[in-house]
Amino acid sequence: MSTPILRLVAQRIALGILLLLAVSVLIFAGTQILPGDVAQAILGQSATPEALANLREQLGLNDPAWLRYVHWLGGILHGDFGTAQSSGLDIASSIRVRLKNTLFLAACAAIVAVPLAIVLGLIAVRYRNGFVDKLISGLALASTSFPEFFIGYVLIFVFAVHWQIFPSISTVDETTPFLERLQAVVLPATALTLVVLAHMMRMTRAAILNVMQSAYIETAELKGLKPFDIIRKHAFPNAIAPVVNVVMLNLAYLIVGVVVVEVIFVYPGMGQYLVDHVAKRDVPVVQAVGLIFAAVYISLNIVADIAAILANPRLRHPK
Amino acid sequence: MADSKAQSGKLLDIRNLRIEATVYPPGEAPKTITLVHDVSLTLEKGKVLGLIGESGAGKSTIGLSSMAYGRGGVRITGGEVILNGRDILKAGARGIRALRGREVCYVAQSAAAAFNPAHKLIDQVVEAAMLHGTATRAEAEKRAIALFKKLSLPNPETIGERYPHQVSGGQLQRVMTAMALCSEPDLIVFDEPTTALDVTTQIDVLAAIKDAIRDTHVAALYITHDLAVVAQVSDEIMVLRHGRLVEWGGTRQIIKEPRQEYTNALVSVHEIEHHEQQPGTAPMLSVKNVTAAYGGGHVKVLKNVSVDIYPGQTLAVVGESGSGKSTLARAITGLLPPEQGSVVFDGRTLGNRLADRPKEDLRQLQMIYQMADVAMNPRQTVGTIIGRPLEFYFGMKGRERDKRVAELLDEIEMGKGFIDRYPAELSGGQKQRVCIARSLAAKPKLIICDEVTSALDPLVAHGILKLLLNLQQVEKVAYLFITHDLATVKSIADSIAVMYRGEVVRYGSKSKVLTPPFDAYTELLLSSVPEMEIGWLEKAIKGRRMASAGN
Numbered sequence: 001m002s003t004p005i006l007r008l009v010a011q012r013i014a015l016g017i018l019l020l021l022a023v024s025v026l027i028f029a030g031t032q033i034l035p036g037d038v039a040q041a042i043l044g045q046s047a048t049p050e051a052l053a054n055l056r057e058q059l060g061l062n063d064p065a066w067l068r069y070v071h072w073l074g075g076i077l078h079g080d081f082g083t084a085q086s087s088g089l090d091i092a093s094s095i096r097v098r099l100k101n102t103l104f105l106a107a108c109a110a111i112v113a114v115p116l117a118i119v120l121g122l123i124a125v126r127y128r129n130g131f132v133d134k135l136i137s138g139l140a141l142a143s144t145s146f147p148e149f150f151i152g153y154v155l156i157f158v159f160a161v162h163w164q165i166f167p168s169i170s171t172v173d174e175t176t177p178f179l180e181r182l183q184a185v186v187l188p189a190t191a192l193t194l195v196v197l198a199h200m201m202r203m204t205r206a207a208i209l210n211v212m213q214s215a216y217i218e219t220a221e222l223k224g225l226k227p228f229d230i231i232r233k234h235a236f237p238n239a240i241a242p243v244v245n246v247v248m249l250n251l252a253y254l255i256v257g258v259v260v261v262e263v264i265f266v267y268p269g270m271g272q273y274l275v276d277h278v279a280k281r282d283v284p285v286v287q288a289v290g291l292i293f294a295a296v297y298i299s300l301n302i303v304a305d306i307a308a309i310l311a312n313p314r315l316r317h318p319k
Numbered sequence: 320m321a322d323s324k325a326q327s328g329k330l331l332d333i334r335n336l337r338i339e340a341t342v343y344p345p346g347e348a349p350k351t352i353t354l355v356h357d358v359s360l361t362l363e364k365g366k367v368l369g370l371i372g373e374s375g376a377g378k379s380t381i382g383l384s385s386m387a388y389g390r391g392g393v394r395i396t397g398g399e400v401i402l403n404g405r406d407i408l409k410a411g412a413r414g415i416r417a418l419r420g421r422e423v424c425y426v427a428q429s430a431a432a433a434f435n436p437a438h439k440l441i442d443q444v445v446e447a448a449m450l451h452g453t454a455t456r457a458e459a460e461k462r463a464i465a466l467f468k469k470l471s472l473p474n475p476e477t478i479g480e481r482y483p484h485q486v487s488g489g490q491l492q493r494v495m496t497a498m499a500l501c502s503e504p505d506l507i508v509f510d511e512p513t514t515a516l517d518v519t520t521q522i523d524v525l526a527a528i529k530d531a532i533r534d535t536h537v538a539a540l541y542i543t544h545d546l547a548v549v550a551q552v553s554d555e556i557m558v559l560r561h562g563r564l565v566e567w568g569g570t571r572q573i574i575k576e577p578r579q580e581y582t583n584a585l586v587s588v589h590e591i592e593h594h595e596q597q598p599g600t601a602p603m604l605s606v607k608n609v610t611a612a613y614g615g616g617h618v619k620v621l622k623n624v625s626v627d628i629y630p631g632q633t634l635a636v637v638g639e640s641g642s643g644k645s646t647l648a649r650a651i652t653g654l655l656p657p658e659q660g661s662v663v664f665d666g667r668t669l670g671n672r673l674a675d676r677p678k679e680d681l682r683q684l685q686m687i688y689q690m691a692d693v694a695m696n697p698r699q700t701v702g703t704i705i706g707r708p709l710e711f712y713f714g715m716k717g718r719e720r721d722k723r724v725a726e727l728l729d730e731i732e733m734g735k736g737f738i739d740r741y742p743a744e745l746s747g748g749q750k751q752r753v754c755i756a757r758s759l760a761a762k763p764k765l766i767i768c769d770e771v772t773s774a775l776d777p778l779v780a781h782g783i784l785k786l787l788l789n790l791q792q793v794e795k796v797a798y799l800f801i802t803h804d805l806a807t808v809k810s811i812a813d814s815i816a817v818m819y820r821g822e823v824v825r826y827g828s829k830s831k832v833l834t835p836p837f838d839a840y841t842e843l844l845l846s847s848v849p850e851m852e853i854g855w856l857e858k859a860i861k862g863r864r865m866a867s868a869g870n
Contacts, residue, residue, distance in 0.1 A: 216435040224417065224419035237435075313482045314436070314482075317482050
């Protein structure tokens with residue numbers, strides 16, 4: 001590893017941390033601006049003014065905003081996200097279970113979707129503008145165009161109701177064994193795969209086609225390489241940076257954008273947790289989940305940036 | 320098959336080759352054009368045939384047909400290409416892949432673009448040999464290192480471990496030659512292998528290629544537009560024009576006794592008589608001790624440069640790439656503010672930065688660039704492009720402006736029929752003429768010409784040089800003529816500045832600069848310009864005092 005690379009990577013990570021801090025401020029400020037009052041929400045419309053005032057005092061709602069922010073952030077840095085106002089449960093431990101579930105679902109979808117999208121992209125380039133290319137692009141675009149809830153219900157109808165191969169409700173808990181867990185997420189993971197596939201596939205195709213115009217592709221052709229080997233060996237390594245970028249964006253979507261799919265399949269993940277607590281106006285939970293989503297998004301994009309830096313031979317091997 | 324090969328000794332026999340392409344002109348129906356009209360050629364084993372002609376002559380297209388390859392949408396529609404006794408056009412995709420990189424290898428014009436930036440050089444050099452099973456990895460690497468040595472590359476054992484961006488252009492071109500030789504082919508197609516290089520680097524690469532061809536007994540098709548270059552390496556030369564054969568003969572016959580008028584024009588293209596003007600009393604523009612750098616002062620590209628330009632005269636700035644020629648132009652125009660020194664124009668010091676200069680100063684200094692097609696807005700007509708400076712500097716409008724545009728088009732010998740044309744509808748030479756007209760429209764006192772003929776074919780470049788000289792007579796405009804081509808310098812300059820690594824190493828009137836005794840660099844530069852003389856290359860290599868900077 002050379003110093004310019006280390007410096008670039010360190011720069012990206014520092015920027016990411018700074019960005020995350022800025023996001024935490026925004027999240028905190030945003031939830032303060034929202035109308036509604038936690039004390040009111042907890043006690044209901046019939047609460048007496050005295051009870052409300054007492055509860056506000058107890059929750060620290062009367063402190064100035066910046067002090068509450070410092071307390072909040074300080075707690076998070078120590079792993080303490082506070083307690084959910086609606087249920088009184090510790091947020092960190094609830095999130096731990098939920099986050100694990102969400103990551104499991106996202107990982108299952110990603111393991112299938114990413115290689116599939118890239119291979120389909122490579123095949124589309126190999127038969128560019130031909131029947132195979134149009135078929136792949138057409139099917140992928142069609143699957144993306146359908147809303148996720150539609151795909152979800154179609155999958156439930158076909159595989160859970162009609163053929164009864166997979167469960168329609170993906171409820172799992174901490175005691176569920178791995179294989180059962182896997183069986184439970186097959187349908188939601190499939191729905192997610194269909195949603196993110198086209199974007200990654202089209203981007204892979206476009207990035208590689210761009211590289212296919214280069215003179216070194218002609219060199220490879222004139223060495224007698226087979227078309228698919230040219231794409232794999234000579235075009236793909238030079239298209240990694242844009243492909244990694246779009247893959248990371250989609251991975252982030254798999255983690256932070258699964259709300260609809262989780263609700264359809266009644267899967268106990270982060271998305272459902274968030275939706276439940278937004279409805280209850282439970283500000284600490286919404287803040288915590290928002291911050292975790294932001295952290296996931298930012299770190300995946302840092303990974304993409306670093307991968308793009310490492311993929312560039314000019315940076316990896318300076319003169 | 321082996322018998323027929325032995326009997327005839329013919330390696331390649333192209334018969335009545337016809338190559339077509341479909342073009343899609345804007346706003347018209349697609350049409351088929353013929354790029355190569357029934358060309359035939361034969362090449363014996365171990366011989367070198369030079370294919371020569373201007374761009375569009377079909378030389379690369381013919382060269383690539385020996386690998387059954389059509390670049391872009393090009394199709395081979397007729398004739399036979401018989402390689403080692405069989406018609407490769409009938410070989411099918413698998414048969415064609417088996418011969419590419421095995422029987423025929425290709426050396427491209429720009430090795431910098433032809434190497435994959437993501438892989439080490441050695442992996443790319445041995446790839447074809449391993450693919451076709453002519454060698455194991457270890458054998459192929461051994462062979463590659465031997466070839467690196469033969470092509471006099473530095474550190475032959477380890478240079479393969481480098482990536483393409485880590486070696487210079489001249490070295491890369493030699494690595495590409497090694498790559499072609501590594502699978503021990505019968506034929507190599509060299510497609511302008513030295514055109515993109517500096518003259519001082521070109522001579523080394525040329526010598527390396529010539530030695531390699533001699534020692535490995537490989538046959539070659541050597542494609543170039545430079546007759547002097549091809550005369551050094553070929554046994555025979557074929558002259559092509561517009562996809563048709565003009566003349567085919569031995570190298571000596573083609574360059575000494577050309578039978579066709581066109582060949583004659585190619586042979587004699589370099590000479591324009593230009594009488595040197597004596598410097599006047601006061602220079603119009605003086606560059607005084609200018610030092611300039613890129614990257615916040617880290618990379619010094621100009622070191623204490625001083626030159627003068629006299630009214631109505633031409634100062635030529637010569638040197639190889641990286642010598643600071645174009646940076647000098649950027650410093651004069653204010654695009655790159657100098658760190659030290661000043662630029663004096665008409666007796667007053669110009670602002671260092673572009674933003675500090677009034678419109679009138681900007682008008683007096685105009686520029687013409689190497690790449691005419693990227694220097695014009697593709698969506699504007701010729702009339703708009705030339706009319707723009709008229710509006711901007713003189714506030715001309717409507718009929719008055721159109722009249723002046725028509726006059727300018729007459730001056731550049733194009734006529735007002737071109738007013739409504741778009742750049743894409745013009746040839747390379749016409750585009751450069753439009754750029755000249757645009758710069759003249761501002762009525763400047765000085766035009767900076769940055770490699771304006773380098774991208775053009777010799778005959779077209781010749782026309783542009785003549786036009787520039789005529790315009791100088793009529794408009795009394797001065798030129799700062801940046802070039803790496805010494806033949807152009809002789810045709811156009813009144814005084815010359817030779818630049819080397821950011822410094823002016825020789826400066827004076829043309830006759831003084833080009834008269835011995837020379838300093839080492841000027842001599843290297845002068846002796847590296849290919850001459851149309853058989854045996855020039857060996858003589859020039861023998862007589863050298865210093866190595867070129869590109870190595």
